[in-house]
Amino acid sequence: MSLNWFALFPEFFLVLTLVGSVFVRLFREKATPKTFYTLSKFGVAAAFIATLIFYNQSFWNDVYENSLHSSLFKIFIYLFAAVTMFLSAKYFLSKDYSSFRFYSFILLSLLCLTSALSAVDIRLTVVLLELGFLLNFYLIRSPGNDDETYPVSFNFFLYAFLWTIFMAFAVCYVVRIVGGGSFEDIAMYCKVHQITWQLYACGAIVLLGCLYKLGVAPFHFWTADVLGAAILPVGSYLMIVPVFAYYAAFVQLSVGPLAVHFDLLKPAFYAFSLISIFIGAIGANGEINLRRIMAYSRIFVLGIVLLLLSSITQISIFSSFIYLLVSMLALGGVFAACYALKNKGDYLRRLNELSGLAESKPFIAAAMLIFMVSLLGFPPLLGFLGMVFIVDNLVAYQDYVSIFAIMLGIVILAAAYLRVIKTFYFDVKRSNFDRADRGIYFMLLLILAVILVFVLSPKYLVNDVEMALRGLVS
Amino acid sequence: MPNIPFILVFILLPLCGIFFALCSQDNEKTKGRNVLSVAFLTVLVNIAFIIFAFLSVSSEYGKMQLQESYLWLKNPKIVLSFGVDSFSLLLMLGIHLALLIGIWGVRKDYLFQKSRMIFTLLFLSLVNGFLSALDIISFFIFFEAMLIPLFMLIGMFGEIKRQAGLFRFMIYNLCGVLLLFSAVMILYNHNHGALMLNQISDIKMGQVKEIVIWSAIFLAFLSRIPIWPFHSWVSVVSSGIKNPLVFIVANLMPLSGIYSFIRFWPQSMPNTIIFVVTALEIISVISMLFIALIGLINKDIQYKIFSFMTVYYIFFLLGSFLPTDQVLLNVGFSLFAFMIIFSTLEVLVSFQEEERTEKNLSAEGILCKMPRASAIFTFMVFAGLGLPLSAMFVNNFVLVSGLLVYNFNTAMVALAALIFVASAMVQELFMRRTKVEFSIDNEPTDISKLDACFMWLIAAVLLMSLSDPLWFMRG
Numbered sequence: 001m002s003l004n005w006f007a008l009f010p011e012f013f014l015v016l017t018l019v020g021s022v023f024v025r026l027f028r029e030k031a032t033p034k035t036f037y038t039l040s041k042f043g044v045a046a047a048f049i050a051t052l053i054f055y056n057q058s059f060w061n062d063v064y065e066n067s068l069h070s071s072l073f074k075i076f077i078y079l080f081a082a083v084t085m086f087l088s089a090k091y092f093l094s095k096d097y098s099s100f101r102f103y104s105f106i107l108l109s110l111l112c113l114t115s116a117l118s119a120v121d122i123r124l125t126v127v128l129l130e131l132g133f134l135l136n137f138y139l140i141r142s143p144g145n146d147d148e149t150y151p152v153s154f155n156f157f158l159y160a161f162l163w164t165i166f167m168a169f170a171v172c173y174v175v176r177i178v179g180g181g182s183f184e185d186i187a188m189y190c191k192v193h194q195i196t197w198q199l200y201a202c203g204a205i206v207l208l209g210c211l212y213k214l215g216v217a218p219f220h221f222w223t224a225d226v227l228g229a230a231i232l233p234v235g236s237y238l239m240i241v242p243v244f245a246y247y248a249a250f251v252q253l254s255v256g257p258l259a260v261h262f263d264l265l266k267p268a269f270y271a272f273s274l275i276s277i278f279i280g281a282i283g284a285n286g287e288i289n290l291r292r293i294m295a296y297s298r299i300f301v302l303g304i305v306l307l308l309l310s311s312i313t314q315i316s317i318f319s320s321f322i323y324l325l326v327s328m329l330a331l332g333g334v335f336a337a338c339y340a341l342k343n344k345g346d347y348l349r350r351l352n353e354l355s356g357l358a359e360s361k362p363f364i365a366a367a368m369l370i371f372m373v374s375l376l377g378f379p380p381l382l383g384f385l386g387m388v389f390i391v392d393n394l395v396a397y398q399d400y401v402s403i404f405a406i407m408l409g410i411v412i413l414a415a416a417y418l419r420v421i422k423t424f425y426f427d428v429k430r431s432n433f434d435r436a437d438r439g440i441y442f443m444l445l446l447i448l449a450v451i452l453v454f455v456l457s458p459k460y461l462v463n464d465v466e467m468a469l470r471g472l473v474s
Numbered sequence: 475m476p477n478i479p480f481i482l483v484f485i486l487l488p489l490c491g492i493f494f495a496l497c498s499q500d501n502e503k504t505k506g507r508n509v510l511s512v513a514f515l516t517v518l519v520n521i522a523f524i525i526f527a528f529l530s531v532s533s534e535y536g537k538m539q540l541q542e543s544y545l546w547l548k549n550p551k552i553v554l555s556f557g558v559d560s561f562s563l564l565l566m567l568g569i570h571l572a573l574l575i576g577i578w579g580v581r582k583d584y585l586f587q588k589s590r591m592i593f594t595l596l597f598l599s600l601v602n603g604f605l606s607a608l609d610i611i612s613f614f615i616f617f618e619a620m621l622i623p624l625f626m627l628i629g630m631f632g633e634i635k636r637q638a639g640l641f642r643f644m645i646y647n648l649c650g651v652l653l654l655f656s657a658v659m660i661l662y663n664h665n666h667g668a669l670m671l672n673q674i675s676d677i678k679m680g681q682v683k684e685i686v687i688w689s690a691i692f693l694a695f696l697s698r699i700p701i702w703p704f705h706s707w708v709s710v711v712s713s714g715i716k717n718p719l720v721f722i723v724a725n726l727m728p729l730s731g732i733y734s735f736i737r738f739w740p741q742s743m744p745n746t747i748i749f750v751v752t753a754l755e756i757i758s759v760i761s762m763l764f765i766a767l768i769g770l771i772n773k774d775i776q777y778k779i780f781s782f783m784t785v786y787y788i789f790f791l792l793g794s795f796l797p798t799d800q801v802l803l804n805v806g807f808s809l810f811a812f813m814i815i816f817s818t819l820e821v822l823v824s825f826q827e828e829e830r831t832e833k834n835l836s837a838e839g840i841l842c843k844m845p846r847a848s849a850i851f852t853f854m855v856f857a858g859l860g861l862p863l864s865a866m867f868v869n870n871f872v873l874v875s876g877l878l879v880y881n882f883n884t885a886m887v888a889l890a891a892l893i894f895v896a897s898a899m900v901q902e903l904f905m906r907r908t909k910v911e912f913s914i915d916n917e918p919t920d921i922s923k924l925d926a927c928f929m930w931l932i933a934a935v936l937l938m939s940l941s942d943p944l945w946f947m948r949g
Contacts, residue, residue: 462548
């Protein structure tokens with residue numbers, strides 16, 4: 001057994017930064033919120049570069065392998081994490097809270113999530129995914145929360161822990177029956193042997209566990225509560241970053257070791273996707289909290305993604321990933337804009353507090369408008385590119401019912417967004433807004449510039465993603 | 475002739491205007507003048523480019539020229555193709571002139587002028603893209619994208635009392651757009667790639683598929699025209715708008731529906747969808763008559779103008795469904811004059827209504843004390859009725875005679891509706907010109923000399939287009 005230690009460089013950098021943060025916390029007296037941000041920034045940047053360099057190097061065959069597609073997912077995880085960390089620094093600076101806990105858990109979470117993507121052993125994958133998910137409990141309880149957050153975090157932990165127990169049982173059973181945990185062993189066993197219902201059930205638990213972590217209906221109940229109640233940095237991190245990891249894990253498991261289980265569960269996934277689309281769209285209409293509206297939008301987006309994945313092929317994975325990416329970019333944009341919505345130091349989230357936003361902060365309101373319109377798939381914005389891929393894919397399979405469901409979902413979701421736009425643009429200003437940090441404007445401009453570049457020349461986005469995902473389905 | 479990418483210029487120039495508008499100072503001191511100048515100049519320069527483009531195209535209908543293509547996506551392959559013929563250029567010119575009149579009408583209303591001009595220029599850019607789209611994807615992109623500036627303009631500046639109506643209007647339009655998107659993607663997939671608008675009728679599909687797709691397209695285009703049974707959602711919004719520029723923009727939307735029917739709907743229709751056309755004719759004439767009668771009994775001038783416009787739009791729609799391409803250019807000529815007429819009328823009405831509100835006057839006899847406005851208003855109303863003052867005169871005759879030849883009953887009902895709206899407009903004109911005494915300190919003020927000059931210039935354009943707006947192309 002030969003070990004290639006270079007392949008572990010990204011994880012090594014994350015651990016090093018984590019240890020460094022702990023030392024700074026212990027030994028440096030004047031550690032400001034910016035100190036931990038600076039450390040984490042360099043750690044994530046180093047991990048990102050190392051991922052790019054060692055994208056196809058494996059640490060340990062059949063246990064921990066980097067591939068083109070796992071590196072692609074990791075790259076997006078690091079990029080979005082870096083954006084979230086940059087914006088979070090503004091929050092901690094303005095509130096003057098210690099950022100050590102937040103950045104340390106983010107680094108730990110990134111370590112678990114990105115490592116899970118390289119793991120090709122179901123034991124390692126599940127342990128890392130579960131650990132990454134359970135860590136969110138500590139993130140949700142970051143300083144600055146209100147009373148509403150504690151019951152939410154408790155419920156979150158309770159259900160997450162229950163799932164972890166289920167997953168642990170399922171994985172132990174699979175490993176015992178198969179006689180090993182590597183993806184290849186499981187896939188081979190499922191091909192050769194008659195599969196018992198117990199094995200089917202265990203595979204289903206693992207796949208459904210991924211859906212639970214993604215927050216797809218009917219496992220969506222924690223999503224809106226957590227994203228709506230957590231402090232802004234935690235909300236924005238949980239909104240975007242883990243989605244890529246759980247999506248990637250779900251796809252890797254579905255096309256690899258649990259392909260047989262996936263085939264059996266296809267109708268259920270199809271039903272879940274339709275439920276998610278409608279729960280996401282209808283739920284957004286019933287909310288008055290902007291972050292909860294966006295949380296429901298995420299359920300809607302993931303419903304569409306799962307709809308495509310329910311007929312798992314090379315093209316459907318590619319289309320779903322493009323759609324996920326453009327939607328997460330827009331959702332990330334909305335959350336980035338939320339950092340500018342402050343009144344007397346308090347971050348605003350209720351719609352009635354945000355009326356007349358366009359009058360005081362025209363740029364922020366315009367950016368929000370662009371992101372929301374993009375989420376609805378309006379041309380010529382980036383969301384339209386995602387829509388083209390989705391509908392083109394569904395038309396190719398003559399799945400007209402799904403197209404109808406998506407269109408209906410968009411119309412319902414549009415009603416919620418129109419309400420938000422009305423609040424920002426048509427309503428009279430009720431409260432004053434604090435001056436927003438320049439960094440927030442910079443980040444919004446950057447996201448808008450990325451959207452503009454991809455709209456004008458989608459090849460920069462599409463070609464590389466297509467190439468990276470090519471080897472995923474054999 | 476220099477090799478100018480005209481279409482790209484038509485689309486990008488308003489976007490450049492937006493950039494300059496964003497950069498220009500808009501505060502208490504400038505009172506929106508900078509932004510207004512940028513918008514006005516942008517529209518003027520685009521008009522100059524359109525006239526310049528006319529020199530490079532032949533005057534026949536349907537011969538697409540100045541074609542440009544841009545590869546947007548490799549897989550699935552999407553090539554955005556653009557091109558124009560004299561018909562689409564004429565509509566572009568008409569829309570530019572209408573918006574120019576609208577911008578002139580709001581030049582003194584400096585509150586939030588920047589946002590207003592930005593959304594107007596965005597709308598203009600998207601309309602230009604829509605009118606020059608040659609393939610179904612680019613056509614759809616601009617067809618849908620137009621909704622956003624429209625919604626923002628109506629919501630922010632329309633001063634609509636019932637905002638729920640605006641949401642229903644938007645959702646209703648969105649439903650139409652999504653139906654079109656589904657149909658476009660099915661057509662695109664069926665053809666395994668780019669599909670030009672003029673090739674759609676050649677596509678052969680199964681009977682059920684054909685019916686579903688054409689019905690979706692039909693409903694999508696219909697959603698832009700205030701036609702029964704959805705007319706009330708559109709009319710609540712369109713007739714409730716107080717700002718002249720926003721009113722003009724909102725009432726240009728039905729034009730997108732008519733233009734879509736003209737470009738998309740095949741002249742040689744598959745047998746499976748013939749019934750759709752019959753259905754359209756029936757609901758069109760019902761809507762025309764219904765809206766014309768409401769316009770006649772309604773006392774609100776905004777509604778009268780709205781009903782006047784809607785009846786004419788449906789009339790042009792019926793004209794475009796005649797089984798011959800010959801009259802389509804006539805539809806274009808009439809539409810060109812029509813857009814200019816209703817825009818000028820709306821600006822004049824808005825001026826009068828402002829005077830009325832400010833000085834608490836009744837509408838009766840208001841024009842007696844406004845000789846300049848009265849003369850132009852009278853000219854425009856008569857031109858709108860189809861008297862020999864604009865291109866509507868000859869071309870409406872051609873359309874009516876075409877309808878009489880192909881469908882006598884439809885033509886008779888359409889004529890009745892036209893007479894009703896004409897009566898409504900004449901009734902309003904005479905009411906406003908009836909001699910009434912006003913107290914000396916409360917007399918309405920006339921429009922300025924500059925306003926009058928501008929509007930007479932517009933009237934001159936109308937007069938020049940009397941027989942054929944493309945006279946300058948024929949030497």
